[in-house]
Amino acid sequence: MNIVSKMIGAAFMMISMVASVSAQDVKLSIDPVTIAPGEEAEVVINYEGTKPWANIQFDFTLPEGLSFVQQEVINADEEVELAYGVKGTALYSSHDLLSAFQGGQDNVIRFLIMHTQNKGIKNSGTLFSFKVKADEALAESSEIKVSTIEFSGMENGELIIENPADFAIAVTKGTPTGINGIEANSEKAASFNLAGQKVSANAKGIRIQNGKKVVVK
Secondary structure, eight states, rough: OOOOEEEEEEEOOTTSEEEEEEEEEEEEEOOOEEOOOOOOOEEEEEEEOSEEEEEEEEEEEEOOOOEEEEEEEETTOEEEEEESSSEEETTTTTTTTEEEEEETTEEEEEEEEEETTOOOOOSSEEEEEEEEOTTTOSSEEEEEEEEEEEEEEETTTTTEEEOOOOOOEEEEEEEEEEEEOOOOOOOOHHHHTTTOOOOTOOOEEEEETTTTEEEEE
C-alpha cells in the first residue's frame, strides 16, 4: 500500500494577522486571540481542501494564564454532555470529535476527528472550535502552539496522509470590558410638601417626589 506524505512550510504570522498554514492539500487559518483576565474567548479552526480526509489530529498547547473551558454539546444520542471541543461546519453528523489531555498536563489537549467508515469531510468550513479562559498570569503577548497535525483518509483504495507543519496562534492580553453588575440605591426618594419641607412618604395630601406631584389620599 502506498503512503503519500508531503509537508510544506507554514507561515507563522505576526500578532495582528491570522495564523495560517498550508500544505499541498490542506489550508488552515485561525484568528489571533485577544482576551482579558476573567474572560473567555473562542478559537475556531477554519479549513479548505479537496481530499477526502476522514481522520484528523491536532495538539494544542496553551501558554501560562490560559485554560481550556468545557462546553455543553449534544451527542449522537441527542443528550447534553460536557466537552472541550465543538464540531464545525466542515464535518458531517457521522464524524466524531474527541479530545484528551496529553502527558498528564492540563494545558495540552489532543483533538481527534474520526469516522468509522472513512467518510471524508467537506471541502471547506470550520473543523471545530474550543474555548479558553484567561487569568492574571497571562503575559501581555504569548501564543497557543499547534502541533502533531495529521490528516488521513482513503482515495481510490489507497491511504493518503498530509502532515502540515506546526504553527502558532498569537494571544494578546486585553483589558476587561465586562460589566459585573450595577448597584442601585434601594432607598425611596425623599418626599416634600408644597412648602419644601421633607415629609413622610405616606403623608397624605399633595407632595413632591422624584420631581413630580403625587397626591396621597
